[in-house]
Each structure stands twice: as structure tokens, then as C-alpha cells.
Amino acid sequence: MTRALVNVPKSARRGEIIEIRAMISHTMETGYRVGPNGVPIPRRIINRFVCTYDGEEIFIAELFPAIAANPFIAFTTVATSTGTVRFTWTDDSGETYTETAEITVT
Amino acid sequence: MNPVACRLLCLAAVLIASAAGADEISRGEKRSGFDFMSPATQAMQRDATSNPGMLSVLEGEHIWSERAGRSGVACAGCHGAAEQSMRGVAARYPAFDTETSRPIDLAGRINRCRVTRQGAEPFAAESGEILALTAYVAHQSQGMPIAPPDDARLAPFSARGKQLFTLRMGQLNMSCASCHDDNWDRRLGGSPITQAHPTAYPLYRLEWQSLGSLQRRIRGCMVGVRATPFAFSAPEMIDLELFLMSRAAGLRIETPGVRP
Numbered sequence: 066m067t068r069a070l071v072n073v074p075k076s077a078r079r080g081e082i083i084e085i086r087a088m089i090s091h092t093m094e095t096g097y098r099v100g101p102n103g104v105p106i107p108r109r110i111i112n113r114f115v116c117t118y119d120g121e122e123i124f125i126a127e128l129f130p131a132i133a134a135n136p137f138i139a140f141t142t143v144a145t146s147t148g149t150v151r152f153t154w155t156d157d158s159g160e161t162y163t164e165t166a167e168i169t170v171t
Numbered sequence: 172m173n174p175v176a177c178r179l180l181c182l183a184a185v186l187i188a189s190a191a192g193a194d195e196i197s198r199g200e201k202r203s204g205f206d207f208m209s210p211a212t213q214a215m216q217r218d219a220t221s222n223p224g225m226l227s228v229l230e231g232e233h234i235w236s237e238r239a240g241r242s243g244v245a246c247a248g249c250h251g252a253a254e255q256s257m258r259g260v261a262a263r264y265p266a267f268d269t270e271t272s273r274p275i276d277l278a279g280r281i282n283r284c285r286v287t288r289q290g291a292e293p294f295a296a297e298s299g300e301i302l303a304l305t306a307y308v309a310h311q312s313q314g315m316p317i318a319p320p321d322d323a324r325l326a327p328f329s330a331r332g333k334q335l336f337t338l339r340m341g342q343l344n345m346s347c348a349s350c351h352d353d354n355w356d357r358r359l360g361g362s363p364i365t366q367a368h369p370t371a372y373p374l375y376r377l378e379w380q381s382l383g384s385l386q387r388r389i390r391g392c393m394v395g396v397r398a399t400p401f402a403f404s405a406p407e408m409i410d411l412e413l414f415l416m417s418r419a420a421g422l423r424i425e426t427p428g429v430r431p
Binding site: 068069070072086088089090092093133134135137139 | 220221223225227229230233377380381
């Protein structure tokens with residue numbers, strides 16, 4: 066079961082720089098390991114992370130096999146309007162996981 | 172003095188020195204593994220939004236309120252809100268179990284409850300579910316001092332644990348105490364040797380890239396000294412856990428901890 070922890074300030078003043086943090090539970094299997102029977106374990110990593118703020122893309126990241134399990138991403142943005150911050154992670158199997166957070170801008 | 176006698180004398184001196192070194196850590200010097208970590212790893216643990224162990228706590232919270240087994244009752248069905256009912260529990264485990272007349276650790280207690288009360292299959296040792304649920308329960312005691320139960324029935328098991336702690340084992344012929352009592356202020360292969368206080372289990376180890384139990388950590392150490400590790404939930408393992416918790420009395424629970 067995938068779990069994600071996102072952290073967005075509940076409220077901010079317009080124009081203020083805010084820090085956004087997102088962490089998701091994912092094994093980030095590199096594809097370079099072999100199982101106990103010598104068969105390679107297929108690669109399965111989160112390859113794309115997208116964050117939208119009020120419908121607009123504000124942060125995109127491509128992830129690669131060297132990134133550790135449970136990737137943690139932190140970045141900053143400018144608080145512009147009250148709205149929804151949406152986080153989407155996509156992994157190699159095409160599965161996506163979405164988390165949202167609300168921010169009130171005054 | 173002839174060379175043979177000299178060598179014997181030197182050997183005797185080394186043996187005496189190593190025996191004299193087996194001192195227990197005094198109360199004032201007791202420190203959690205947290206204090207030995209780099210500031211970056213400390214910050215990672217301290218902040219709940221960057222602590223990867225919190226993902227498992229979240230998962231554990233979900234399992235806590237999920238109906239399971241023939242009884243169809245969730246943990247929350249009997250115990251209610253874990254914030255109240257489980258507060259301080261991790262600080263006093265392992266505790267004496269009257270059914271088996273032996274000590275039982277927190278994960279063992281949870282699995283026992285799952286089998287006897289919920290009528291469900293027990294979680295496999297070291298599975299994500301048992302670690303998550305144990306982490307969630309132990310997290311409720313975060314910040315509370317470790318307070319081993321004052322139970323005379325536990326004494327022989329704790330004594331056995333202490334014996335195992337100081338027992339030399341493996342091809343390297345080292346005991347736990349060789350490092351964690353005698354040399355905790357030094358380094359091994361560049362990494363600090365800690366005092367081995369189990370304050371933060373189950374914890375997220377960066378090397379493991381996952382949550383792991385104290386038993387997994389002990390097994391790692393045993394493999395390190397080239398000994399055959401005790402099986403998960405083996406009586407020796409529980410005795411050792413019991414002794415380690417009594418040795419760490421007074422230190423605060425940090426679950427879920429982060430370690431390098």
C-alpha cells in the first residue's frame with residue numbers, strides 16, 4: 066500500500082515564499098539487483114513527479130535508479146492564490162498516486 | 172627473561188586489560204544512538220515531514236483501524252484510540268507473558284493479539300505490516316522515558332540476556348559488550364560505535380532503505396562478528412531485548428528513529 070506524506074503551509078500571505086515537501090513510500094527497485102534464485106528483479110522506480118498549484122504545473126522532476134527508496138522532494142514556490150496543491154507520482158508500471166493539500170492565501 | 176615467558180606475560184597483560192575494560196556504562200554517560208549521528212541525519216529524524224519512518228507509522232495507523240480475522244474486530248475495536256490506550260506501552264516492553272511464562276516483546280504481543288483475539292493469521296516476522304503496526308504503537312510513547320517493568324519474574328530472563336550480551340561469539344570471538352560497553356566512544360571503520368540502546372525501534376535505517384526491528388539489527392551485528400544469528404523471536408533474542416531495554420532505562424523513546 067502506497068503512503069505519501071505531503072507538507073504545504075495551511076496559510077500564507079500573497080507573495081510569500083513557501084516550502085513544499087513531498088515524500089512517498091516506494092521501494093525504488095533499481096533493476097540491477099538479483100533475487101535469491103539468481104533471477105534479476107525487474108526495475109520499478111518512480112520516474113516522474115509533478116506538482117501543480119491551482120491547476121498550473123509548478124514543479125516537475127524526473128527520477129532515476131540511483132535515487133533511494135521513499136524519495137523525499139522539497140522545493141519552494143511563491144504563494145499566489147488560495148487553491149489546491151496536487152502531487153502526482155508515476156512509476157514504471159504506469160501506476161500513479163495522487164495526493165492533494167489546500168492552501169489559503171491572504 | 173626468556174622470550175617465551177615474556178610473550179606469556181604480555182598475553183596475560185592483554186587479557187587482564189580486556190577483562191578490566193568490561194565496564195558497564197554509568198548512568199551519566201548513557202546516550203542514545205541519536206547523539207552519535209550526523210546533524211543531517213538528526214534533522215531527518217526530528218522533522219516528522221522528512222522522517223521516512225513516518226510513512227510506516229501512517230501505514231500502521233491504517234492497520235490499527237482495519238477489521239481483521241474471524242472476529243472482524245480491528246485493534247481500535249477493543250483498544251480505542253491508540254493515542255490514549257497505547258501511550259507508554261513501548262516504554263515497558265518486553266513484558267512478562269503469563270501464557271508462555273516467558274517475556275514477550277511488543278511485536279510478539281501484537282501478533283499474539285492478532286491470532287488469539289482477532290482470529291487472524293499472524294504477520295510474518297519482519298514483514299512491512301508488523302513493523303508498521305509496531306512502529307505506530309511505539310510512536311505513541313515518543314518522548315517517554317524507557318521504564319522496564321519491576322517484575323521479579325523477568326529477572327532470570329534479563330540475567331540470561333546480560334549473559335548473552337557479554338558472551339563472546341563467532342569467528343571474531345567478540346561479545347556485544349566488546350564494542351558497546353568497552354569502546355562506545357570510538358569508531359569502527361569510520362562509523363561511531365554507539366552504546367546500543369534500543370530507543371528508536373522499529374527504526375528506519377538508511378542502509379536498509381526500510382524500517383527494521385531491533386532483532387534485525389542484532390542479527391546484523393551477529394553476522395558482523397561471524398556468528399550464526401539467533402532466529403527471529405528466538406527466546407535468546409527476546410532475553411537480549413529485555414536486557415537491552417533495562418540497560419537503556421531512563422532514555423527516551425524516539426520511534427520511529429532514523430539511523431545511518
